[in-house]
Amino acid sequence: xxxxxxxxxxxxxxxxxxxxxxxxxxxxxxxxxxxxxxxxxxxxxxxxxxxxxxxxxxxxxxxxxxxxxxxxxxxxxxxxxxxxxxxxxxxxxxxxxxxxxxxxxxxxxxxxx
Amino acid sequence: xxxxxxxxxxxxxxxxxxxxxxxxxxxxxxxxxxxxxxxxxxxxxxxxxxxxxxxxxxxxxxxxxxxxxxxxxxxxxxxxxxxxxxxxxxxxxxxxxxxxxxxxxxxxxxxxx
Numbered sequence: 001x002x003x004x005x006x007x008x009x010x011x012x013x014x015x016x017x018x019x020x021x022x023x024x025x026x027x028x029x030x031x032x033x034x035x036x037x038x039x040x041x042x043x044x045x046x047x048x049x050x051x052x053x054x055x056x057x058x059x060x061x062x063x064x065x066x067x068x069x070x071x072x073x074x075x076x077x078x079x080x081x082x083x084x085x086x087x088x089x090x091x092x093x094x095x096x097x098x099x100x101x102x103x104x105x106x107x108x109x110x111x112x113x
Numbered sequence: 114x115x116x117x118x119x120x121x122x123x124x125x126x127x128x129x130x131x132x133x134x135x136x137x138x139x140x141x142x143x144x145x146x147x148x149x150x151x152x153x154x155x156x157x158x159x160x161x162x163x164x165x166x167x168x169x170x171x172x173x174x175x176x177x178x179x180x181x182x183x184x185x186x187x188x189x190x191x192x193x194x195x196x197x198x199x200x201x202x203x204x205x206x207x208x209x210x211x212x213x214x215x216x217x218x219x220x221x222x223x224x225x226x
Contacts (some may be wrong), residue, residue, distance in 0.1 A: 004156075031212075042117070042202070042216035043157075050212075058213050090156050097212040099145045099164055104156030 002027050006091050006105035013081055013112055021076045021108050023091030031097050032074040033058065034066065036087040037107075043090065048097070049074055081112045115140040117205050119217035127225055130193055134220045136186040136203030144208035148177050148188045151200045151219070160188070160201075193224045 004025045013019055025032065033048035035058075045058030049068040063085055065077040074093075078085060088109050094102040117138045126132050138146070145164050149157035161170040161177040163186070170177050174191045190197055200219040207213070 035216075040218065042218045043204075044216070045213050048212055056212070092156075097206065099162050101159045101162065102147075104158070106156050107154065 002103065004091055004093050004103050004105040006089075006108050008108060009106065010109050011111070013110070015082055015112055016080050019078050019081060019110075021078075021089060021091075021110070023074045023076065023105060024072050025074075025093040025103070026072065027093060027095075027103065028071065029093040029095055029103075030071070031095065032068070032091065032093045033097075034064070034074070034076050035090045035092065036060065036085075037090065038087050046076070046089075050097070078110075081110075083112050086110060086112050115205070115207065115215040117203055117215045117217040119201075119203050119220050121220060122218070123221040123223070125223045125225060126193055128193060128195055132190050132193060132222065134188045134190075134201050134203075134222070136188070136205075136217055138184050138186070138203070138205045138215070138217075140205040140207050140215055141184075142208045143181065143184075144206045146177075146179055146186050147204045147206075147214075148175070148186075149202040149204065151202055153199070157202055190222075193222075195224050195226060198222060198224045 034046040035043045047066040049055045091105040094100045120135045148160040151157040165181045176189045179186045202219045203217040
């Protein structure tokens with residue numbers, strides 16, 4: 001089954017404690033991206049990756065890092081989380097950023113206290 | 114600044130009725146426009162994708178239209194079902210080398226029996 005898998009689904013952490021949210025896809029997609037979704041706001045792109053070792057900033061990259069060492073995995077790293085990074089995070093993948101269907105993960109709800 | 118405005122913000126209809134959701138955008142130049150359905154707490158699911166040269170695209174009971182001249186799109190839902198209750202999100206992607214999409218805030222649809 002074609003899917004994008006994020007882990008964990010829920011995470012509560014303390015300010016400053018480094019964390020990683022994993023994202024894996026089984027569709028051999030080249031394009032992957034991370035988004036955050038906050039109440040009253042639309043989804044906003046954090047980072048995206050066109051292929052292995054090719055990543056670029058989205059709309060709201062501050063406080064986040066990513067890596068793309070393998071085609072299937074695109075982890076999101078918060079080196080020093082702060083309360084304003086409390087949000088619902090989604091990973092997505094597609095064949096390309098152009099007119100191809102994008103598949104989203106099930107989401108990771110992060111709370112930073 | 115690129116913007117995507119959706120209306121109405123929320124909508125309540127009776128099961129079996131039709132409805133139309135609106136999306137106005139300022140993104141230019143424009144590559145593609147997508148409509149997603151997002152159930153509460155889940156990742157968005159793709160409904161339709163249209164390039165600037167297409168003016169209509171259907172997916173079952175969902176029909177999207179696009180007027181690239183006026184920068185407007187609509188999503189028409191026919192014979193609504195209880196399972197259509199969700200948030201519907203319009204997303205516009207630019208062309209010209211930028212791969213950062215702009216998301217609307219969504220229309221929350223509730224279908225009552």
